Amino acid sequence: MEFSIYDFSSFTAWIDQSLRAAMAPGWAIAIELVIIGVVILAFYALVGLFLIYAERKVCAFMQNRLGPNRLGPYGIFQTVADMFKLLFCEIIPIKNSDKVLFNLAPYIVIIASFLTLGALPFAKGLQAVDLNIGIFYIIAISSMSVVGVLLAGWSSNNKYSLIGAMRSGAQIVSYELSVGLSVITIVVLAGTMQISEIVEAQRWGWFVFSGHIPAFIAFIIFLIASTAEINRGPFDLAEAESELTAGFHTEYSGIKFAFFFLAEFINMFIVSGVAVTLFLGGWMPLHIYGWNGFNAVMDFIPPIFWFFGKTAFVIFIIMWFKWTFPRLRIDQLLKLEWNYLLPINLVNLLLMAFIVLMGWHW
């Protein structure tokens, strides 16, 4: 059995065949589902830990300081220590809160991001679920997290949380429009909603280059709108630390707060993953049509490193936004969406449809 790091379907085919040989097909599928679940859970935890450390280091370097540097070489065990502390924290029960909703809210947020991870293509053959409406599924599932935010704010029985949750709800619902429209622009260019086909179509040029100006504008709008979707960066007034303490998750402590915290960082990873898949070629190396030597060198690096490298680049840009700009007020935020991003998006979509019809994209 030839295992190749360039094509993970060799691994997955081997696991599938050995399971089917050993037991009935129903049981094999069940065990495969469990394996996928465990792998995604582990991935979730590891990527979350790494991203929190990366955020603190990036933020520190931008601010002329060192960041975590005492625990472990270059401070790499800092997040592990923080997670330990959060796990041992006392969960303070609120007196008049709605207990069912209060306990349910963090789980909804986690489940929404968990489900999305299953549809992202990490490398050739390393994609858990390849639906033929792949990208539509991702957009639909990731809008479930707004329910979690609203429940958290309402059930905390606290004025500050309620204000924060209301603001956040309005913000997320508005910006989903922009996200959806920029995704549709790429679907028009690619001609399909299935994610593996979208990645395959970028073999001879990433969409952000081959789609000319509309794809580039769509990329910028997607970045801005998804930063607003995940409550980050200049759009983080739902948890504005310097105004209302901590917004909708003020009353959460211990493991529940860890869930919200983790979910925010994993959402950042997911949004970057989607941006990379749609615009920057997914796991496709950088190929230029006709330069065969160059293409051979680019092919040497395994696709999984391409994917994580590009995602890291987009995550860096999102972090760069957060640590440079002041915060927008809620009415300015909504004005930005409805007055600027939405009209530009619609015109862009029209432009992209025109270009595809004319055949000007290569």
Add this chain to the structure above:
Amino acid sequence: MSSAKEYFKGLFHGIHSLIKGMMVTGKYFFSPGEIVTQKYPDNRKKLQMYDRFKGEVIMPHNEKNEHKCTACGICEMNCPNGTIEVISMQVMTEEGKKQRVLDKHIYHLGMCTFCGLCVKVCPSNALAFSQKFEHAVFNRATLTKVLNQPGSKLMKGVE
């Protein structure tokens, strides 16, 4: 038509200003030479304070364990909040005269406001500031210090 022009002008001005701001933080991200953090507890040996830093009031003694304090009490009178207590005693000198001599010069570090008046008004320059700044202790009683060392006496020639 002018409102459309305003719209686009505002849009491009906004994008331009945002990118300018990002250039500043980006520049600092890529220059680790500008990091100003000092790794404090590890660099104690190399740490140097300025000479005039007002850390703590001390009474300098020379090698023969002598100080310059004549127990005149001017520092006690000038201290705004009673941080200094000068306790003197009367001793017989060789010539057979009674003379006032310093017994204990008590300094409450916990109450001192570091105004510097005691150091300035002392007529014999007996007090000075040291540059020690790590004053945290576990027992508050250790903050009451006696500035003259045991067995020390007044330097000759100080009036």
Add this chain to the structure above:
Amino acid sequence: MEEQVKKIISDDEEYVINMGPQHPSTHGVLRLVVSLKGETVKRVEPHVGYIHRGIEKMTENLTYPQIVHLTDRMDYLSAHINNEAFCLTVEKALEAEIPERVKYVRTILSELTRIQSHQLFWASFGMDLGGLTCFFYGLRDREKILDIFEETCGGRMIVSYNTPGGLMNDIHPNFQKGVKDFIKYFRKKLPEYDQLLTGNVIFEQRTKNVGMVTRDEAIAWGMTGPVGRASGFSCDIRKHNPYSAYDKVNFKEILYTEGDTYHRYKVRMDEMWESMNIIEQLIDNIPEGPYSAKMKPVIKLPEGEYYQSVETARGELGVFIVSDGNKNPYRVKFRSPNFVHLAPLDLMSRGYKIADLVAISGSLDFVIPDIDR
């Protein structure tokens, strides 16, 4: 508490939020009871007194040189200017002749204090609005000024360098070089502040046309300092009643007429440039001479009332001394600018949102110990 809450609400749909004494953006222990309707502020009621230490009462038992170290702790960001205000009042009452060297050094240190206070204003204003990196850049540059202070005066924030009659010690030999190096360094860094925050479209949207104060309102409520000058009220004491060495230097008084948060911020940014100009004119020409006039060991002011006002980084600080001939004053009153600026906070923020309240109170640049003394 119930009666307090009932007093502030005038409508059924309003609710009360308490931006309590411990809050990341009120710069100190200030309690603001805010009544809101939706997101709009209807009324703001400040409760002060959490850091009242009785400074004015304490002065009745202290001699004049001993009071100087208390003035440090009122508005701790203009520590040097507060010391200077008190010493000037005592010297005015005694009609003492102050050596030229003292005047020059006091002016240079006052302008450095002003720059340092405005750097901290920039740092915390940026942080309040959400741009957290501004905090670190502002403080990194402020450290250079604090190093200059530490070398000459012995303390970074609590300096106590002035004394009635002059200075406590002569300046350190490295003083002039340190100041000149700092000015060269800071002239390169200050445009970066503008690049990062001032020109930013998000910042402009947050602060333009927010918290408007007309010129008549500024005069009526007694707003001085950068707050008054942003509304067009020309109140710079360094120009109208010069003290120390201010009559020997050439500088512009920064005046804008719009009176919103953005221009209150702009006034302080421009004042930093002007302060650097003032320092450059003085630093090379410090005359030789004694660093203190000859004063009696026990200072007794003649009977009467004496007043002197100076321009701190926040406004007009006035020191009023009533003396009955003893070595302790009968009464010392400090007219503090922050206390006067707290009252119009209610007027300025009605009708704006909560986020604007944070921006407005950041632009007024409070230092709470100055309100409570």
